[in-house]
Amino acid sequence: xxxxxxxxxxxxxRLLGMVLTTRVDGEATSLTITETEAYLPGDxxxxxxxxxxxxxxxxxxxxxxxxxxxxxxxxxxxxxxxxPTGSGQAVLIRGGDPIExxxxxxxxxxxADHLTDGPGKLxxxxxxxxxxSGSRLGERFALTGEPGARTWNSTPRIGISVGIDAxxxxxxxxxxx
DNA sequence: TATAAGATCTCCT
DNA sequence: GGAGATCTTATAT
Numbered sequence: 001x002x003x004x005x006x007x008x009x010x011x012x013x014r015l016l017g018m019v020l021t022t023r024v025d026g027e028a029t030s031l032t033i034t035e036t037e038a039y040l041p042g043d044x045x046x047x048x049x050x051x052x053x054x055x056x057x058x059x060x061x062x063x064x065x066x067x068x069x070x071x072x073x074x075x076x077x078x079x080x081x082x083x084p085t086g087s088g089q090a091v092l093i094r095g096g097d098p099i100e101x102x103x104x105x106x107x108x109x110x111x112a113d114h115l116t117d118g119p120g121k122l123x124x125x126x127x128x129x130x131x132x133s134g135s136r137l138g139e140r141f142a143l144t145g146e147p148g149a150r151t152w153n154s155t156p157r158i159g160i161s162v163g164i165d166a167x168x169x170x171x172x173x174x175x176x177x
Numbered sequence: 178t179a180t181a182a183g184a185t186c187t188c189c190t
Numbered sequence: 191g192g193a194g195a196t197c198t199t200a201t202a203t
Contacts, residue, residue, distance in 0.1 A: 037184070045184065055199065071185050073197025079184090092184060120185050159184055 001137065003147050004063035004082050008038035008089040009168055011082040015091060016172040017150030019099065021142040024127030029101030031116050031126070035094040037157055038168040039079070041087050045163040048088030058134045060088045066141050068123070068133035075120025078128050080143070094119050094169070 004011055013036070021030040039046040047056040047069065058067040058081060065081040067090050079090035096116045098105055105115045105125035116122040123129070128141075137143050154167040 039184075047184080050200085053200070069184080070198060072183065072195080074195075075185055077184060094184090114186095118185070124186095157184080161183090 001064055001143070004080070005084060006082065008040050008082045008091050011080075011147075012036040012038040012091045012168070013152045013154070013170045014147035015080070015093070015143075016152050016170060018143055018145035018147060020093065020096065020126075021100075021144065022126040022128060022132075023140050023142075027101060027104045027127070029104050029126045030099045031096035031122070032099060033093060033096045034172040035096070036170045037092040037094050038089075038170070039092060040089050040168070041083075043163050043166075043168075045157070045160040046088070046090075048090075052088070056088075059090050060086050061134070062136075064137045066132050066135050066137065068128060068130055070130065071120055076123035076128055076130065077119040078123050078132065080137075092119060093122060095122060098125070 015033050015036050018033050019030055020033055043049055048059045052060050058065050061081055062085040063082050067079040067081055068076055071077050079092045081090045083089040098115050106112050109115055109125050115125045132141055150172045152170050153173050155169045156164050156167050157169045
């Protein structure tokens with residue numbers, strides 16, 4: 001996946017429409033990525049902004065590394081590291097459409113709706129936790145499909161207090177056809 | 178060791 | 191549409 005070596009703002013829209021598959025507890029779940037968010041170097045909203053720390057270390061690893069962090073002490077959020085190794089950039093997976101393992105997602109979420117409507121929900125539905133952080137794309141966390149297969153729209157980011165002026169959130173638009 | 182802040186989700190109205 | 195819940199991490203003393 002050489003294209004993951006591009007900057008986060010280029011990789012983020014290409015991830016839209018690709019299939020993300022995780023294997024947890026012997027159960028596979030997969031979804032189509034429909035919403036991503038780019039975090040670039042020098043971005044005050046990025047965890048890598050203030051330098052490398054033990055927790056965000058995976059962001060400075062090579063592209064294709066998975067970076068998982070805890071949000072508000074309750075939820076998990078998953079990123080895919082992009083850009084040159086050591087640049088400290090990543091793409092946050094914000095949402096997607098469930099494809100397979102929906103029953104597993106429902107079981108994990110405890111609800112039948114809003115399964116993968118947000119970063120925390122997505123991780124909970126797919127069984128993603130801190131043990132994924134630092135690992136690379138592979139069996140447990142697989143990314144398949146063709147990059148850039150979907151058309152997309154860019155919007156300002158949400159849920160942060162700084163850097164909201166940049167349009168680094170990417171949402172898959174419905175197929176033109 | 179203590180304090181402040183955070184890339185969210187859920188329930189209730 | 192609005193407010194609360196909850197734990198981890200980084201920084202300063």
